Amino acid sequence: MKELSTALRLFVVMSILTGIVYPLLVTGLAQSLFNRQANGSLITIHGQVAGSDLVGQQFDDPSYFWSRPSATSPFAYNAAASSGSNLGPTNPSLVGGKDGEGQPISGSIADRVSALKAADPAHSGSVPTDLATASGSGLDPHISIAAAEYQIARVAKARGIDEAQVQSLVQRATTPRQIGILGEPVVNVLLLNLSLNQLSK
Amino acid sequence: MDGWIQVILYFALLLVCAKPLGLYIAKVMDGEQTWLTPILGWLEKLTYRLIGTKPEQEQSWKSYAVSILLFNLIGALVVYGIQRLQGVLPINPSQLASISPDSSLNTAISFATNTNWQGYGGESTMSTLTQMFALGVQNFLSAATGIAVLVALIRGLRGKETTKLGNAWADLTRSVLYVLLPLSILLSIALVSQGVVQTFNDPAKAQLVQATTDSDGNSVTQQTIPLGPVASQVAIKQLGTNGGGYYNTNSAHPIENPTPLSNLLQCLAILLIPAALCITFGQMVKDRRQGWALLAAMTFLLAAFTIPTIFAEQSGNPAFTHAGLSSTANWEGKEARFGIASSALWATATTAASNGSVNSMHDSYTPLGGLMPMILMQLGEVVFGGVGSGLYGMLIFAIMAVFVSGLMVGRTPEYLGKKIEPFEMKMASLVILIPCCLVLLATAISLVVGAGQSSMSNPGAHGFSQLLYNYSSMGNNNGSAFAGFSANVPFHNLLGGVVMWLSRFWLIIPVLAIAGSLGRKKLVPSSSGTLPTHTPLFIGLLCSVVLIVGALTFIPALALGPIVEHLQMGGTR
Numbered sequence: 001m002k003e004l005s006t007a008l009r010l011f012v013v014m015s016i017l018t019g020i021v022y023p024l025l026v027t028g029l030a031q032s033l034f035n036r037q038a039n040g041s042l043i044t045i046h047g048q049v050a051g052s053d054l055v056g057q058q059f060d061d062p063s064y065f066w067s068r069p070s071a072t073s074p075f076a077y078n079a080a081a082s083s084g085s086n087l088g089p090t091n092p093s094l095v096g097g098k099d100g101e102g103q104p105i106s107g108s109i110a111d112r113v114s115a116l117k118a119a120d121p122a123h124s125g126s127v128p129t130d131l132a133t134a135s136g137s138g139l140d141p142h143i144s145i146a147a148a149e150y151q152i153a154r155v156a157k158a159r160g161i162d163e164a165q166v167q168s169l170v171q172r173a174t175t176p177r178q179i180g181i182l183g184e185p186v187v188n189v190l191l192l193n194l195s196l197n198q199l200s201k
Numbered sequence: 202m203d204g205w206i207q208v209i210l211y212f213a214l215l216l217v218c219a220k221p222l223g224l225y226i227a228k229v230m231d232g233e234q235t236w237l238t239p240i241l242g243w244l245e246k247l248t249y250r251l252i253g254t255k256p257e258q259e260q261s262w263k264s265y266a267v268s269i270l271l272f273n274l275i276g277a278l279v280v281y282g283i284q285r286l287q288g289v290l291p292i293n294p295s296q297l298a299s300i301s302p303d304s305s306l307n308t309a310i311s312f313a314t315n316t317n318w319q320g321y322g323g324e325s326t327m328s329t330l331t332q333m334f335a336l337g338v339q340n341f342l343s344a345a346t347g348i349a350v351l352v353a354l355i356r357g358l359r360g361k362e363t364t365k366l367g368n369a370w371a372d373l374t375r376s377v378l379y380v381l382l383p384l385s386i387l388l389s390i391a392l393v394s395q396g397v398v399q400t401f402n403d404p405a406k407a408q409l410v411q412a413t414t415d416s417d418g419n420s421v422t423q424q425t426i427p428l429g430p431v432a433s434q435v436a437i438k439q440l441g442t443n444g445g446g447y448y449n450t451n452s453a454h455p456i457e458n459p460t461p462l463s464n465l466l467q468c469l470a471i472l473l474i475p476a477a478l479c480i481t482f483g484q485m486v487k488d489r490r491q492g493w494a495l496l497a498a499m500t501f502l503l504a505a506f507t508i509p510t511i512f513a514e515q516s517g518n519p520a521f522t523h524a525g526l527s528s529t530a531n532w533e534g535k536e537a538r539f540g541i542a543s544s545a546l547w548a549t550a551t552t553a554a555s556n557g558s559v560n561s562m563h564d565s566y567t568p569l570g571g572l573m574p575m576i577l578m579q580l581g582e583v584v585f586g587g588v589g590s591g592l593y594g595m596l597i598f599a600i601m602a603v604f605v606s607g608l609m610v611g612r613t614p615e616y617l618g619k620k621i622e623p624f625e626m627k628m629a630s631l632v633i634l635i636p637c638c639l640v641l642l643a644t645a646i647s648l649v650v651g652a653g654q655s656s657m658s659n660p661g662a663h664g665f666s667q668l669l670y671n672y673s674s675m676g677n678n679n680g681s682a683f684a685g686f687s688a689n690v691p692f693h694n695l696l697g698g699v700v701m702w703l704s705r706f707w708l709i710i711p712v713l714a715i716a717g718s719l720g721r722k723k724l725v726p727s728s729s730g731t732l733p734t735h736t737p738l739f740i741g742l743l744c745s746v747v748l749i750v751g752a753l754t755f756i757p758a759l760a761l762g763p764i765v766e767h768l769q770m771g772g773t774r
Contacts, residue, residue, distance in 0.1 A: 003264075003271055004271055006254055007268065008275060009252040011275050011276065011279070011342075013248050014342060014374075015334065017377070018338050018342070018381075019337055019338040020334070022433060023333050023430040023434070025386065026386060026393075026433040026436075029386075029390055030390065031400070037393050037394060038399045039398065039400050039428070040402075040426060040428050041396050041459075049407045050408060050410060051410065052426055054455040054459050055455055056455070057411070058409075058411070060411075060413075061411055068537065074417065075414065075416065077413070077424065078424070079424050079426040080404070080425045080427055083450060084453065084564070084684065085533065086562055086564040086565060086683070087533065087659065088564060088565065088663030088664075088666070089520075089531070089565065089567050089568060090770050091659045091660060094520075096524070109521065109524045110525075113525045117525075126525055127525055127526050128527050129517075129529075129530055129532045130537050133526075133535075135534070135537065136534045136536050136544075136559070136561045137448075137455060137536060138450065140537055140538075142536075142537040143537055175538075177203070178461040181210065182462055182465055183462075183464065183540055184538060184540035186537045186538050194410065197410070
């Protein structure tokens, strides 16, 4: 019985230390050292939160750059319920053949490719792979540089502005590899689209 | 090419950091003074006074085992209780309801056993209080338990005719105070600098730039972004090889793992303590070469599984280019900022260690890319493995390896001057066989009663892979998943709970029994007939034993899942 009481007392001490003191200490440090990051890297426009640097949003209007497909439900880029598609590599719903009515299976890669082509019939090139595959989180804020370049002509046409102008905005929204070697160079879609909106004002 | 540079950088950093940390942990666990003693010594002494123990009061293996089991049982019960009462408890900004009995039980066992299997989606299920005070605490305590049991085994190996294995309470306290807490504080702050949130604010509500529609056709104009004390939890989730994410998609979530640098730090943290403990072991048995030999074996095995995983994911899915995509590279389920090599590296690191956090969705990996993480778990979580538990598992395999070589030359096998006799071999066999049996039996039972099939979300061979992966994960206390599988149903919650509990504590008991038995033996001086256990020959032997046991046990099952699927995918070329 002495063992049980020792175990209970150690559990209480450790719970206070690791379950209360530790998270509060880290919160205090984080809030004072990195206030913006600690609170979600939120973007505020005219006093209203327009999103977070870190969390992607759904775009399907031709005049915006599109983010990667998102598998969250009940709507794409639902930040309250992150999720990947978890489709296996041989699952017909992943790549997608035709369904009973001759249309590509909804939400599949084929479906996405035909939507991209429909939005920009003039474009004949193949679709960058990341732009047609769902991210792991369903909230990926980024696309590859190739995926951004694929969309420049469409966005410029839809907005009636010069492609070079859009190109320079893409460059500004691009993050290179971190410290030169880590990760992939990527374009933040939300920041890019917000800068497009600024332009048209 | 850039991907490979990142992989090399990762391994280099890991090995560089392992040595100083390992030597430091050896000092801590032997109760010596370190540079943190002046800062934290009073807290350690206060803890001993509050709980009524002294570190000099050493325990026998049975008493040590009882202490560890009681302590973990209390942990599991408290986590269960908090989840069941979550709805009426405070610090619940998203007003989440209490959790069902079967899911609470599964999660309680999952976090107490260092598995951190998650049948639930964090942001939509667990209140801030539950995350921080139930799950977060277990992240520390289950890791400390692993270190304690490992250190007890080392004391048995180095002890001379003694029944004393140390004081479990002191070992737990020291692991938390001097190792896990300081490292977690440092890592948390580094992660916050990269964008991981740490706040008690309500969820942020953002006005969408372009409104969208939900699956019922209703207009959606707002995005709710759950926040919380995420960084503090993510730091210990990685350092303690726990792996339970704050958010559903774990470290794929851009708030849980925002940048390539946060990704590197987290991935390093996964293997940091397991690697360092090899050095700790060498230092504590006063023969550092022994520790380096085990670390070399682990590193070799991890590299041998990482390289093919990266190749498999980079060469990807041949159907992609047929559908009009620019490359076959498997981006499905991966985040753009990390890239394919870093995602695949994480997949093998997290399954080599019994961590189980993910930065990409393993369910969407190519058949061979998904096969590698699956095997790494099935090897018994000894390639780095969990904090403490990986090394005590590997030491059991080392005992098995000297036994096999002893059989070949007809001598009584010895390890570190201790004769390995029938009792040790019986216990070692239990440690190796129990997880194998649990995985295969649970998979088979699920199929026979139909609960396996009804939870599969993918058709064909991949569906079976999902089931096999998930019980491989629970049966080896890993916690990663082929996450499309509907695991949060009473059948899998209960069966999985049993599997996780047995594979943790049915191993800890025989490991401590071996420690007790070895401790009582006298040291035999090594002779010309003794097999040295720090040479490349022994490293090769050890790796072979690990691989052969795993392969003999699991290749038939793997043939029905990922191997068949690979052949099917090739057939679509």
